[in-house]
Amino acid sequence: MPRKKIYILSAITSVIILAYLFTFTGTQLDYVLPRRGYKILAMLLISCCIATASIIFQTITANRILTPSIMGFESVYVLFQTILVFIYGDQTFQAISAETNFLLSVLMMIGFALLLYFLIFKKDKNSVYFLLLVGLIMGALFRSFTSFFQMLIDPNEFFVVQNSMFASFNNVNTKLLGISAIVLVVCLYLISRYISRLNVLSLGKEHAINLGINYNKLVKSNLIIIAIMVSISTALIGPITFLGILVANLSYEYLKTYKHTTLIIGGSLITCIAVIGGDYLVEHLFDMSTTISIVINFVGGLYFLYLLLKKDKPW
């Protein structure tokens, strides 16, 4: 049954990709097609990152309404971008190349995550929820700093920052795609080795320990992998992990399984459909008058409310 559903999702994804590539092309095919191709690649890549990271994160936290963004990765990213603009003003793009910016952003986010993990796990607190709480508070702190810096900078320069506050596929750097793809493949390989243990972990912490899982090790290594994947997707296109709640829950509802292999593949495909379809709508229906984050947050927000309000269904 799940296999058939995966095929259906793959078919829908393919149709959307083809529509995205070959409709509204205009006459400049050799300009339009490669550009769209790279955009599609970027979208496939971040879809994989978001879906995988969110599903594993929800398994680890045993909570279906969390995404890794609660840890404050995105606020670290936006703060870093704001500080760059604060320092260099409208010279930012000359002062720092897109590649350096990407690398520094990723390093900042992963560094932040590692610092958080080591401080908390070292103290022998060993509670994932404690970790989340600290991440949440740090995120709020960084957002306050961001607002503070944004008050100080010139309104014109603020527009530069604003670009990085919303996800956008329009200016994805093709050089960064290669590096990101390699990192993603390494992450997915590592995850594939944890899959059966993650299945057991979805029963709950105590059952997992009872069945011989080294709980702390499993959680720590997966949190690090999640940090890497979220950092890549954020540095590549901007904050978008809210989408994670939406797609993870859609995968559970649609696939009705606990098996992470199926959930991750299905979730990635659903994310592709949401992201590519969303971008298609933004481009051709809304004529670029809105951003994909807004579309996804609007739809995702409504779905989130629906999840919270429906009481009759067990989940």
Added chain:
Amino acid sequence: MVSLKNISKSYGDKRILDDVSVDFPRGKITSLIGGNGTGKSTLLSIVSRLIPKDKGDVFIIDENITNLDSKELAKKLSILKQSNHSSIRLTIRELVCFGRFPYTRGKRLCNQDCRIVREAIEYMSLEEIQDSYIDELSGGQKQRAFLAMVIAQDTDYILLDEPLNNLDMKHSVQIMKILRKLAKDLNKTIIIIVHDINFASCYSDYIATVKNGKISHFGTTDEIIQTDVLKDVFDIDFEIMQVNGNKICLYFV
């Protein structure tokens, strides 16, 4: 034999277990009884490494569990806690298959694993509903499904924290009989926490009473089911009657 040596555990300033030492005999059913909040569950959680202890050692046949690999321990000792709510979509059969995880480590179940899973499901008489999803079961059915998983784990030592929770009388009796059979036929060592004193009296070989973070009494069922001992443990009056060779306690009025 499971031996506890000088186990202590505190949460903040609150001492939950205070220098507990006790030996649970092999191949027998030992019941842990005592009031709420006396530390029974904490004791079982420490023995099964679910929570870390502050002081002391736990031995399983002379082997200290801190030296044992968690994977190996999962083949020797299993625990089922009292609340088992799970939001994931899986069927009873899939749940019971998880009991084989310590042996398969995620690989495909071999014929022997499948046989053990089937037997565990039969033991708990869940054959007819084995393809139902566990989030659609009643509390009692769910409890039996999780017990089947523990049976499929096929460990020599089984720790159960209030396994009769949510169960009606018929299924409570059925489960206690199964536990007795497991102890007798397969020489399993079973330690359970029960609140119904009469189940403890009728089905266990030994009883340990827990009070104020200590084992206050330990002995054969006959030695513990005495009016003075029970009054000391629960602070209420008991009347004990002999019915068909079993001791039944009356404490309702």
